[in-house]
Amino acid sequence: MITDTAPPGPVTPDDLATVLRLAVATLRSAPADADWSRPAGSISWDCWSTVEHLADDLLAYAAQLGPAEPPRDRYVPFVSVRRFPGGPNSFVFADRAGGPDALLQVLEASGALMVSIARTASPGVRAYHPWGLADPAGFGAMSLVEALVHLHDVAEGLGLPWQPPADVCHRVLARLFPDVPLDGTAGPWPTLLWATGRTDLPGRPRRTDWRWYAAVPGEAPSV
Template sequence: MTPEPATQSPVTADDLALVLRLAAAALREAPADADWSRPAGTVAWDCWTTVEHLADDLLAYAAQLGPAAPPRERYVPFATERRFPGGPNNFVRADRASGPDGLVEVLEASGGLMVAVARAAAPEVRAYHPWGVADPAGFVAMSLVEMLVHLHDVAQGLGLLWDPPADLCHRVLARLFPDVPVTPADAPWPTLLWATGRTPLPGRPLRTDWRWHARPEDTPQVH
């Protein structure tokens, strides 16, 4: 059963550290002969590229919180590259020669940096995201969504098991998707997949246009 709102707590860097460990363990369950060039679920990228994109997201979120005065109107200006039409615009890449083990290590390194930065950042820090200027907890929640749903994508492509903790999914929904109803009859993980356009739910058609709300409630909206 979905926890009642009163029992919920904010997402934390410890939550992200947990999901990072779970994600690395799940990816290491891929068979030695797994084809990482297979499509990652309904995403337009293959499994290798999707994990690279995830590592890039995590390191980019850490970078946004890193400066003494984080930018609120733009990203930190790293040079990025889109290697194929429609591909992710990354600055993090894994050496293909390192194989899947190296790819997972890159993910762990990027995620570990995000965890460390989130733990060190003062709660009042704010930094840019196109879906709302966010606090450190917001960047943790965004990192968690990226981890949870992209692992789902890759797990579909590689035939892996990925079933994250329901309470964590519920708290991520509460932080980033306040417009998404979660009733006691709803399971938080399928609801998060629906909220991010992955699957339909009974009575709720597949979402083709969605976004999360990165801005915390105590930050005035900039017009």
């Protein structure tokens, strides 16, 4: 059993590769007649748009680390749009005519690029995120949060099981949520869902306001 006294170790690119592989396999298990226009769990987007948003995040995080001198005061300036009121602000979209297979291929491609750059970028690189100037490991951890919790959202919407590796969730909590103590009874995955406002825990009501901490531990938290 994982407890708050067990050292979690650092988040790695292999963690991200594993979770993305599990995520795609889970989504591929959806029935052929699954309705991807259903709401994604407790969030306001539908399942299709939520997967597009995840692919967008993964590619955007990879892009942040791509320039020879990554920007430290803004994102790399891709043009992004909202396709419907209240929808995600994105520059990555899947061809809906291709159906779920096309959507998942877009997700796989974006994820592979993020895993690749997380493996090859210099540990000394720093790039902008509004919640702190982050290194490649930090962007890998942020990619993991996006994948873990948005798969939870979509899996709820499509009625699919989603139970990610507890050790990966533990490492993500330690890297990005230092203010959140691990609940030894609930475990890392329910604690991560609580930390991101998706559920409550015994003695802890659901969060209505939350954030993570992207800056490298011990470095300045802002740009």
